[in-house]
Amino acid sequence: MAVAVIGGGWAGLAAAVTLAGQGIPVTLFESAAQLGGRARRVEINGLALDNGQHILIGAYRETLRLLASVGVDVAAACYAPPLTLQVAPAFYLSAAPLPAPWHLGLGLLKSRGIPLRDKLSAVRFLATLKHGAFRVMPDISVSSLLTQHRQSPALNGYLWHPLCLAALNTPPHLASAQVFVNVLRDAFFGTRDDSRLLLPRVDLGQLLPDPAARFIAAHGGEIRLNQRIQRVALAAGGFALHGDHGTEHFAQVICAVPPFRVADLLEQLPSLQPVMEQIGAFHYQPIYTVYLQYAASMRLPFPMLGLSNTLSQWVFDRGTLSNQPGLMAVVISAEGAHEALPHAMLAERAARELHEQLGFPAQANWTQVIAEKRATFTCLPSISRPDNVTPIAGLFLAGDYTACDYPATLESAVRSGIQCALAIQKALQ
């Protein structure tokens, strides 16, 4: 009997690619008409866009390895400048040409827009984290950590809060300091390349789902789109998957659906109650992407620019990145006042902010708002995340929400899928 993967997001794809690559028969069920899940291509006005602008960083080791394994040339598929953070109106930081972490240390000291005492205090903060082996015990909120280390409002506004929102998709007063510090550790204290921003030049479908699907098919795996699994039940020799298209049996199952769908599939299985309670305790945070189309000549000085004291947090120039001239993608991570605005008003507001801060025209030619209401779980201090291995032999959980020292990201999703596949491979040996 083959292995079933339920869910064709990045976690499920990572699992299926790993299994197929090992010659293990795998069938992937995806309820939607396309692969990718929360990181997928959407088509708007004839343009291939994304359900949300995504960024990767050089420290996403498993994701980069996975992309390479399915034949993606990451250097061609992503714009990968050395770490550069530009936040309007005044902040500019660029990594120095030195090994990590000196590239950031000197970059901070040479940064523009904050006074020298703030630069020194940021460097001291990072040095203290390293000295403490990047452990925050007990875990507290990011805001409390920043207060403990006397980070100024300017540093918070230009640097730490934007990084926290971008990485954890959770407001600093709620976000886990430990997970934030894990991200700082991996991005800034590994190699210089780990801190590189990787901004996709292709739509998210082309980045992983399309090549992964080709890889899985070429290695004997099967992908079934538009096939929702309704329930997983125990059966002789494994599991029965009850779906839209009948019931099928598998020896091993990787459940790679988003956390808020796990209970639909697994609730009635004995011995999973504690896991269901763990997942049931999650809260969720939104991510809004506002696409604004201007004349083709409109460009940003750098393809990713931060804004401060605005609803808009980051703006990406899809002209420079993806050859979609004049198209800007404004990203607003986590909960906030923007959620109360109707989409048309939110788009107007984003356009006004780009007009006031960056000199763009007062109005865009067309706009489109994509609201992902449950983009990620709220990454709270000491949050308990379920393991990939469940108490039921042969049943695994994959997804960005499973146990990992990273927040809910492409990397945590990919790592979880690979973990599950490797556990199955080991069990079959």
Ligand SMILES: Cc1cc2nc3c(=O)[nH]c(=O)nc-3n(C[C@H](O)[C@H](O)[C@H](O)COP(=O)(O)OP(=O)(O)OC[C@H]3O[C@@H](n4cnc5c(N)ncnc54)[C@H](O)[C@@H]3O)c2cc1C
């Ligand atoms: C707008 C937005 C912006 C983001 N930006 C970033 C970023 O910049 N960098 C970053 O690293 N991360 C980012 N993330 C997070 C990242 O996209 C997610 O962590 C990751 O995509 C989660 O993948 P997953 O496979 O765990 O889950 P999902 O992507 O949710 O995949 C689960 C799949 O299961 C399918 N499914 C559900 N129920 C069933 C069923 N019953 N039967 C069959 N299939 C089913 C779903 O259709 C879906 O395809 C962002 C997320 C969003 C929403």
